[in-house]
Structures are given as structure tokens and as C-alpha cells.
Amino acid sequence: MKLPPRPTAALLEHQPFLKGVPWRQLETLAVLASYAAFPAETNVFQEGGEADTFYLLLQGRVALRSTDPRGHLATLQILEPGEPLGWSWAFPPNRWSLTAVALEPVVTVAFNAAKLRLLCDEDPTLGSILFRRIAQIVLQRLTATRRRLTALEHAATGIPLRICVAPAPPGPVPG
Numbered sequence: 001m002k003l004p005p006r007p008t009a010a011l012l013e014h015q016p017f018l019k020g021v022p023w024r025q026l027e028t029l030a031v032l033a034s035y036a037a038f039p040a041e042t043n044v045f046q047e048g049g050e051a052d053t054f055y056l057l058l059q060g061r062v063a064l065r066s067t068d069p070r071g072h073l074a075t076l077q078i079l080e081p082g083e084p085l086g087w088s089w090a091f092p093p094n095r096w097s098l099t100a101v102a103l104e105p106v107v108t109v110a111f112n113a114a115k116l117r118l119l120c121d122e123d124p125t126l127g128s129i130l131f132r133r134i135a136q137i138v139l140q141r142l143t144a145t146r147r148r149l150t151a152l153e154h155a156a157t158g159i160p161l162r163i164c165v166a167p168a169p170p171g172p173v174p175g
Helices: 009-013 023-032 113-122 124-157
Strands: 033-038 043-045 053-059 062-067 073-079 099-102 106-112
Touching: 009 023, 023 033, 023 106, 023 113, 023 124, 033 053, 053 113, 073 099, 073 124, 106 113, 113 124
Parallel strands: none
Antiparallel strands: 033 106, 043 099, 053 106, 062 073, 062 099
16 A cells, blocks of 8 residues: 555545545544554553554554453454554543554554544534544444453353343333
């Protein structure tokens, strides 16, 4: 993939996370955008660190990992090109909830988190679009993490882990 010297609105328009964002807002986002590249087997970010950047993955794959109780990193999910990387920038305390490791050379579009949050405050329409999409990512990643943890627990103990749903509160059922 041949990349322009700086990310452009035209490049951003083709990123799945930004699909359908109005052109004017893509142009504004492009002003904040830069490229960031990471060699294979390096951390893009580390669990607990300051979530100061939001990434869109252009090339390469990234493993999302979490530290288990023994201090080992467990891979919870692998992200492919076209996926957003790092939602922790959007929610206080703005600390990474996972570690992201480049599995191969990675190229991203990177946005400074502080500037992106300010832009979302200044442009509530764009803020609403981005935060709804971030919330969707959080839900997808939570579901994937829960499935992976269930598989890891089963592999470690041989006993399937059940995730229970709380019973409905007592009282009349709305009709």
C-alpha cells in the first residue's frame, strides 16, 4: 500500500471505523493525523500506561494482551488491518487497559488523544459519531475477551467456565 506523505481525508474515508463520517469532519481529523510505525514484536502501548493516542491499523497485525494473575501476558484478541486500536483514550482515567504488541511490522494512522478529545468537545456531532463507534468497539472487545478467558480457563482446568446471568428482580413482569 502506497501511503501519501501525511494522512488525508481521502485515506481516512476508506477506513472502516470512519466510514460515513462527513467529509468536512474527515478533513478536520486529517489535520490531527500522522503515521506511526512499529517493528514486529514491539509494544504499541502497555497496560497501565497513559492512553495518549488513538490508532487506525493500516498494515500488520496487533495482539491485544492482558497480564494474568501470574504476571504472564495472555493474548485476548488479534487485530487486523482496518481495525481501530486503543479505545482507552476516550474514557478517564485514560490509561491503557491492555497491552498491544505488533506481531509483524505495523503501520497506523495515529491521533493525539488530547487533541482528539478537544475536537470532540468542539464538534459535538463528530464527538457523538466517534463515541458511539468507540462504545461499539468496547462491547465487541469485551465479548471477545470474555470468550477468550472462558477458553483459557477451560484449557487450564479442563472445567468449562460458566458465565452466569443474574436472575431478574422479584416483582411483576411488565406487560
